[in-house]
Amino acid sequence: MPSETARELRRRLHQQQLISAFGREALRGAGLDGLLQDAARAASEGLDTDLAKVLQHLPGEQCLLIVAGVGWGPDVIGVVRFGTDLASPAGFALRTGAPVISNHLGGEGRFRTPQLMVEHGVRRAVNVLIRGEAGAPPFGVLEVDSRDAQEEFSESDVAFLQSLANVVGLAIDRDRDRRDRDLLTREAHHRVKNSLQIAQTLLRLQLREVEDPEAKRQLEQAARRIMTIGAVHERLFSGPAIGLVVVATYLRGLVEDLRASLGVGDGGRPLALEVTPASEEAVWDGDRVTTLGLVATELVTNAFKYGRGTVTLRFEIAALTGGGTLVVADEGDGPPPGFDQAKGGLGMRILTTLLRGGGLAAERPPEGGFRFVATLAPPPAGNGG
The missing domain is CATH 3.30.565.10 (Histidine kinase-like ATPase, C-terminal domain)
Structure with a gap:
């Protein structure tokens, strides 16, 4: 088997191992922030570069914010924003849903090179869309960058990167569902607590009208029982x-x-x-x-x-x-x-x-x-x- 073919096979097998390991981590229910960082790390390792990032779409600000990544300084993650217009490689992937391969950023006529990438000597880049369930707005873009101008990103690299992005999309759906359930649960308990407080208040008001000692005692005890249950909902x-x-x-x-x-x-x-x-x-x-x-x-x-x-x-x-x-x-x-x-x-x-x-x-x-x-x-x- 030619050495170049063998090297390519080892690369693809390694990428499959990375996808499998990343999928297992996602199934364990890891927090979304940590999972995004793991996705950037796996993408960087799978494409043999030291620069990768996850960009989250902020519709209200019409931008893509770098929320995770490897190879970037602490002044980049959570700070630097890219445009979402079609002249931006990441913006193009976001708007069209199509992966973007740019193996010669310096000579690109389609896109401008963001200043951050110029400062880091990036020569080529590949972007894929991170999307959750059908109909939901896309989360953002997974991107890998390289300073090496001798190699080129390929369609196989896109397939690897898209596989990682798809797992991220599933994790985002799960996180969104969990947060929706938590919100509904909080609202339900809040309403129950308020209802119990109203019931307790009504019993206290009724106590003022009762003269029979035994009836008063029973109402007081009922109010305490309601207070006890309400306290649980307050502390849940x-x-x-x-x-x-x-x-x-x-x-x-x-x-x-x-x-x-x-x-x-x-x-x-x-x-x-x-x-x-x-x-x-x-x-x-x-x-x-x-x-x-x-x-x-x-x-x-x-x-x-x-x-x-x-x-x-x-x-x-x-x-x-x-x-x-x-x-x-x-x-x-x-x-x-x-x-x-x-x-x-x-x-x-x-x-x-x-x-x-x-x-x-x-x-x-x-x-x-x-x-x-x-x-x-x-x-x-x-x-x-």
Whole structure:
């Protein structure tokens, strides 16, 4: 086999390996910025040059902005813009959708050479369009430049570059879909939170009109339950990802809310929170945190109604299963002998429903006082949150 043919074959095989590796990276869900940089790096390596760049179309500014690249200084990426007119090689690719090969930029009659490329001694360039789903505006252009005037870019090089650009287009579609879903999710949770706040306000207004102590107590407890659920929706976007909540942060906020709603501020009975060090970083999804918050609200309210002294709420994650234990203790004597949880009031019935898959135990520790120990079930298989 002639040496030139063998060299060309090795080049094409290497390009295919680069496309395959880049595709795997894209499938892993890497961030778009990093993926654009990887695309420029793969393009540069595949065409054996040290200059490549990704240009994003900014329709409002009628320009192409360099958003990723290799071989360019820090004053170029995110700063330098090219025109989108047909006299610009990248602009031509953007407007026509056709790849552009210019192996003799200095003698080109079709295009002008951008000043940046003149300053870097670029002699030839190849551009392909980055496009996502059909009907969507193109994202921009993937371009490779070379200072070497002896070689020439070929149609095979265009095919390699277009393959990379197509993978980028798919990643852009996925990123756009994710951002659209996130926006819709944020809006939905925002509306739910507002609705819960309205419901809580209406209950508080109704409380002013109620004179019966038992009815007033029931309305107050209902308002606290709504507050607990609303607090979850408020914190669903402060966690490490949308829909996930750092449990310790949520519980600290809930305790502050309970102090206010139960009227146990300065001079009242203390309400303390303990979170074990191993549980500080625990992250749960919104449904599980809602269950945790409702259980805590029921037990703390119960302790203030029937118990004495300091009320302590303690949370510990079960490292092996991902479940959790919530202990609410006070200094009182607890329920009377013969107390049956199954025959308790509405609060106990709510707890029984919430703690399915877990459990609730009443304990009288040796040091005195009383505590309820709620065991929250681990997440379903395959759901780490």
